[in-house]
Amino acid sequence: MHLAHLRLRDFRNYARLDLDLSPGFHLLIGNNAQGKTNILEAIYLLATLRSFRGAGGAQMTRHGRAGYFVGGNVIGQGEHEVKMYWSSQARRLTLDGRAVRKLADYFGTFRAVVFCTEDLQLIKGAASRRRRFLDLLLAQTHPTYLALLQRYTRALRSRNALLKRRLLDAVALESFTHELLATGSQLIQHRRELMPRFSPLARLAYRRIATDEEELRLEYQPSVQNDFAVELAQSRSRELALRSTVVGPHRDEIRLLLEARSAAQFASEGQKRSIAIALKMAQAEYLTGIHGTAPVLLIDDIMGELDAKRRGGLLPLLGRAHRARSQVFMTVTREDWPAELGRDLTRWEVEAGIVKLAES
Numbered sequence: 342m343h344l345a346h347l348r349l350r351d352f353r354n355y356a357r358l359d360l361d362l363s364p365g366f367h368l369l370i371g372n373n374a375q376g377k378t379n380i381l382e383a384i385y386l387l388a389t390l391r392s393f394r395g396a397g398g399a400q401m402t403r404h405g406r407a408g409y410f411v412g413g414n415v416i417g418q419g420e421h422e423v424k425m426y427w428s429s430q431a432r433r434l435t436l437d438g439r440a441v442r443k444l445a446d447y448f449g450t451f452r453a454v455v456f457c458t459e460d461l462q463l464i465k466g467a468a469s470r471r472r473r474f475l476d477l478l479l480a481q482t483h484p485t486y487l488a489l490l491q492r493y494t495r496a497l498r499s500r501n502a503l504l505k506r507r508l509l510d511a512v513a514l515e516s517f518t519h520e521l522l523a524t525g526s527q528l529i530q531h532r533r534e535l536m537p538r539f540s541p542l543a544r545l546a547y548r549r550i551a552t553d554e555e556e557l558r559l560e561y562q563p564s565v566q567n568d569f570a571v572e573l574a575q576s577r578s579r580e581l582a583l584r585s586t587v588v589g590p591h592r593d594e595i596r597l598l599l600e601a602r603s604a605a606q607f608a609s610e611g612q613k614r615s616i617a618i619a620l621k622m623a624q625a626e627y628l629t630g631i632h633g634t635a636p637v638l639l640i641d642d643i644m645g646e647l648d649a650k651r652r653g654g655l656l657p658l659l660g661r662a663h664r665a666r667s668q669v670f671m672t673v674t675r676e677d678w679p680a681e682l683g684r685d686l687t688r689w690e691v692e693a694g695i696v697k698l699a700e701s
């Protein structure tokens with residue numbers, strides 16, 4: 342799978358950009374604040390419809406403009422053309438010229454995994470970060486997961502809104518409870534099934550890149566212990582007191598353990614960084630295993646920070662992506678990429694929102 346063409350209009354610091362892209366390894370070289378990460382952000386947006394920096398549409402629109410456009414040609418199972426337009430008035434997403442009505446229909450088109458400094462929040466941040474990571478992985482591998490998650494989220498919001506009213510509408514509450522249980526049970530099931538498959542990949546990835554001998558394990562801690570319906574009913578007095586739904590997969594935790602101890606509490610900074618990379622490597626491996634083709638890898642800033650051992654651990658993944666004619670995009674500020682990568686790279690120079698092939 343690879344992106345054959347990227348087109349940007351009024352996206353971040355790009356007034357217009359049209360890039361033809363081959364499979365293989367792309368290095369984006371440039372000084373700080375020139376627009377390297379912005380390109381990765383646009384590619385990730387095409388894959389997930391989200392910014393990995395958590396930015397909204399207004400933030401990604403070039404200053405002084407009304408909206409942005411990001412388009413791409415993706416070659417995977419056949420060729421597809423994706424177009425996204427955003428402004429405060431209108432949003433459009435088309436796939437091969439047709440409006441996308443259900444996001445779930447779109448999600449399999451293009452898969453990407455991003456490695457960035459924000460990944461550290463997977464370890465240090467709130468449980469919602471880890472749930473989002475899991476949800477993305479499940480959306481990237483199960484055609485029905487995203488729709489299920491959206492239904493659950495809607496039912497949860499409506500239910501919480503009802504709980505906040507002074508007079509409880511028991512009939513309406515019952516109907517949202519029904520929807521919550523139906524969709525929530527399936528979310529739990531998906532997450533439960535994923536964990537024993539994913540955790541060993543993360544363990545292996547950690548072993549490859551970490552400088553210590555400790556073992557990484559992921560543990561799913563569902564908010565629901567046995568029976569969602571029973572536990573939700575039992576929580577009634579608490580939810581009336583707190584005016585919000587206190588049991589369900591929106592309260593799930595995914596614990597990251599090093600030698601059975603909480604990584605958030607006990608791991609060193611270096612270990613946390615290695616765990617973050619291991620999770621992303623495992624995500625890429627898992628997607629490759631399920632779909633038979635590697636996702637596009639977007640690597641922002643992290644390589645320069647890694648020592649030789651950790652770089653060495655990441656290289657096989659990059660090498661495999663390269664050999665499988667998949668694609669890797671990597672940003673660097675100086676051209677100090679170690680020789681182990683070889684010379685078979687496309688090098689782009691990024692300067693003030695202009696991208697040019699580097700002279701060799």
Ligand SMILES: Nc1ncnc2c1ncn2[C@@H]1O[C@H](COP(=O)(O)OP(=O)(O)OP(=O)(O)O)[C@@H](O)[C@H]1O
Pocket residue numbers: 352353354355371372373374375376377378379380399400401402403404642672674691
């Ligand atoms: N909405 C926007 N409109 C115009 N310019 C923007 C917008 N958002 C960000 N920029 C500009 O984009 C540039 C930053 O781009 P980017 O984050 O891609 O830099 P970078 O090349 O990755 O730098 P670094 O090496 O520091 O990470 C900055 O100059 C910033 O002012």
Ligand SMILES: [Mg+2]
Pocket residue numbers: 377378379641642672
């Ligand atoms: Mg950057």
